[in-house]
Amino acid sequence: MRVFSGWRRFLLCLPLIFFLPHIFSVLELQQTSTVEDLHKKQTKKFDHLVLGPAAGEGLHDRLQCQGIKALNKTQFSASANNFNFGENIAFITVFTTYNSSIDRTINGKLRELVTVGNTSYNKVERSMAILNVFINFIQATMPQSNIIILTDPASKLPVHKNRVTLYPIQGEYSRDKLMLQRIRSYIAFLETRLQEHSQWQGHINHYIFTDSDVAVVDDLGQIFNNYPNFHLALTFRNNKEQPLNSGFIAVRGTPDGIRRGKVFLQEVLKVYSSKYMKASRMLGDQLALAWVVKSHPSFDAKRFTKPQAFLEKIGGASVLFLPCAIYNWTPPEGAGQFHGMPLDVKVVHFKGSRKRLMLESWNFLNSSSSSDISDMLCLILSSGRTKYDF
Template sequence: MAVSIRPLLPLLLFLIPFFYSVSVLHQKWNPEDTKKLSPKRPDQLILGPAAGQGLPNRLQCQGVRAMNKIDPSTKNSHSGDQISFVTVFTIYKSDPTNEKILDKVTVGEILYSAKSERSLAILNTYINFIQVSMPSSNVVVLTDPDSTFLLDRNNAIKLPIEGDYSRSNLMLQRIKSYIAYLKRIQESYEMEKSNKNIIFSDSDIAVVDNLGDIFQKHPDFHMALTFRNNKNQPLNSGFIAVRGTQDGISKAIVILEEVLDVYMSKYMGASRMLGDQLALYWVIKSHLPSAMQQFNRHESFTGKVKGVSVLFLPCAIYNWTPPEGAGQFHGMPLNVKIVHFKGSRKRLMLESWNFYNSTSNISNMLCLILCSGRTKYDF
């Protein structure tokens, strides 16, 4: 029995030109041509319009001139800025024969030839910003006992702690090093009778305002974390504040030890940069599920986790990350206290310090950060 194709003719008339177009496109498309057409990222900062212009409570800029930001250096300092900033840092050995010419980066008048030089420059810039914004504070660098880098800085010390600081294990080791540091402080507490408040942080941040008000405005917390409106990773492990009392230190150890246990039991297979954040989130979610509904807000709040008073602070202020290009997001909050230079933005951290060093103006430097586009080289 013959089957009539007449009902299918409209469909065939539609599909034949479509398949022909796809075939022609496939023949013409060449991945190499796509690479050739891709624009190169320039070897300099590109300034564009600052995001957030005209919005309330956002930094307003004319070029790199801040119109409504008060320079923190003009504020009266107070005892709350006497804080110990603690970071984990190590330098990985690299084969000099693999260093490419394009890996060389010039910032200002300084040429950085190797990644190890750039890493150390980032650490020193981290210390520079702390000493400008919070001159009464000190920096403790937790590191591999085999590390040979020099740290000849005022109010900054290296503190070797045994462990595995390999790239794949660094985030796990960071938690272990934090716990080891807190236990050392705990042991010496009885002799010293007092300790500075502590902020554990990544070393690729610039402190641009006094963080002492965290401890003054919120006198009852033991540990402080920063949060963002991110469903899978709402907590940022790159900033953890601990009150420097005996009770605060012991309570922080309780939380971090559970984070460590969860990391080792659940997230050892996670990406090397995610395991600690996933473990931290799991601990908070397990003991304080009500916090999940507040991560989409921009207000601080507190909660109890295993008897520990935890303060949650919005990342937009206490862990603000520059966008990957000008004109994105909603600009920079006027009360931003930390700028976090992630990934390829690390070079911008060096550029920012170079700019500040020539102008001594934090506010204008923030406009430089806000208006800057991508740079060519990854750090």
């Protein structure tokens, strides 16, 4: 009887031997699906600001926030102290628009618009709104500066503001070639500056080339006063493959500075065209910048690991390297974001999906007399790594 009892138990357990692996597979699949669903929820783009704790709490050299109120104010420069007599700064950006009819409809149906505040935008209107906010920030922090927009001659940009100039440059402005064209436009612009130097009559215009999705939140004139020996300035971060960001390039406005800056960019363009055309839509210019700098025999790439400005000779040009943490700080990624925002941050770069945050930040700053830049920076810092609908 005991033998038959043992066989009976074995036969009863036999189905479980076959079905247990399937049960575990189903449970594992459900667990994986739950993780994937959670990931999808976390990466979902929002159509409104989502605020959380501000990074850098308790660090003495970082912005401290209580909600969107700054507890320690950032130290902003006084414009009058940052310019020598007869010197000024011009901001240069490359900008164009594409066919708006594609953005308005999909299969004959009106495409959903994006609303920020009380205004709704299609894709082209969003780009123009970003450009206008880019101009607004510069005119708020550096009102004596000029802004020059390098653009496709075929573009009809509706920009009508004081101290803003449209500068058409013939070239290839398709989305796939825009980053390549940007360097070509910079070189063409600097070439015209050299040709016109006899008309300067002692006046010097320094040039800062930036992306149009940056907010200048402090006066940048001190760069040219505090570091009098550079021809060209780049921003760097502690990133092995892409240590240099092309969204901020400064050129000293002397004939020698412009000439050496142009030659440096020509070398970057040469490397870009020969080595990185597969990355022509994005990142190719940054990879080419890094190649030109890091291939110089005397250059020590370990200097990128410390967020401190330094000067280096690269191919005949004196290049100033400025930390992204201060001159090209990025909310979702980039140097210093896990440790909060430096008190002396000067440029905020709204890369990728952070364009809504750029518009919301300007709206907040412009909303009432009690709002100031420090509070606005708390709004940016408290937004964390949320992805928005731009």
